[in-house]
Structure formats: C-alpha cells, structure tokens
Amino acid sequence: QSALTQPASVSGSPGQSITISCTGTSSDIGGHNYVSWYQQYPGKAPKLMIYGVNNRPSGVSNRFSGSKSGNTASLTISGLQAEDEADYYCNSYTSSNTPPYVFGTGTKVTVL
C-alpha cells in the first residue's frame, strides 16, 4: 500500500507555530474530507488529534488545527509547547481499491 508523504521531521521553538504536510492523491486526500491526524509518544498508542480535515475531538487543545488544499492536508500546531514533541501521522480514506485507509509516513516534531 502506498503511504501518504510527510516530512520526516519538523522542529520549532516554544511559542512558535509549525505546520506538518501530508501529501496524497486525488483518490485519497484530494477526493475526500476524511483526513485525520494522530499524535504518538514513544511506547504509547496513537491519539486522535484531528478528524474530518479540521475537527478537534473533545479535550484536544485548540492549538492544533487542520486544513486541506488539493491533494495535501496540513496539521498546524500553534504556540508550540514541550509536550507537543512526539510523532504525528496523517490518515485518509481512499477510494483507490484496497486498502481503504492509508497512513502517512510519520513526522517527528522536535521542540528546540
């Protein structure tokens, strides 16, 4: 299965904003509004941060926001904090045959 493309790493200083991109195709990101983002700390299970491109589950900080343009989705973390240092994965539903769900390659966020 072809993974969505994310930068391997993104870094920023506390208080800054960073954006993580997630590039797919017209069969997945470009064709649907079913993009979600997950945060994962080492040795822990992923946690849902954004669903439906730009919706936050209850309890997720409003410093996290999502957007989409064409075949690329983005996760923006504003007011970067030390606790945001983690791995982040995007996911999209895809209509290009099996599998119907594809994850991104993952991005390591480092707070400098």
Place this chain on the structure above:
Amino acid sequence: QVQLVQFGAEVKKPGASVKVSCKASGYTFSGYFMHWVRQAPGQGLEWIGWINPDTGDTDYARNFEGWVTMTRDTSITTVYMELSRLRSDDTAVYYCAREGWNYYFDYWGQGSLVTVSS
C-alpha cells in the same frame, strides 16, 4: 468511558500463528467497526483491516488477505485478530482501534507486542 484493553506480549516462532485480543467496554460494542493497525519497531503505522462487530463482516488490506482472520465474541465484547504463518518481519506492536462515525480512529488499545523469533 470507552476502553479498549489488549494484553501484553507474545513470542512466537516463524511459521506459527498468533491470536491477539481486544476487550471493548464503555460503549455499544456492535455499533462501531473495529480496526487493527500494526507498527514494526521504529516504523510507521500500517492498516491491517476491520471487523463489523455486529455482523462479523470483515475487510482486509490486500497484503494481509489469506493469512489474517478477524473475529469477534459479542458475549464478552471482544474482537480478535489471528495472523498465521508468521515471519520475522511480522514483529510489531498490534493495535486495535475503534472507528468513529466517519473514517477515523477515535479510541485505541494500548497495543500488543508480537515478537517472531526462532
């Protein structure tokens, strides 16, 4: 509250099978699809498939078809994933994850480490 509980770790020899369980609680078990996702050491997330706990219907990623089987036991609100003919590159943490209303995974189990080694 919603909880998905998975148990510990397993060590298997190449060619063997493993059956991983995921006990759900805190919601209507039959109302939400359950997915399985794996993560090899130091690698990203890989979707394996889903099961509809209501009907038992399943859908697997193409590269898992023929050697993964997902089942459920509604009496104990538990889903299972069995992998056969294990190879060393099946060594990974296997997660169950509940699907929310529209193609996202809102709750995850803590993961089960499966190590395949001779």
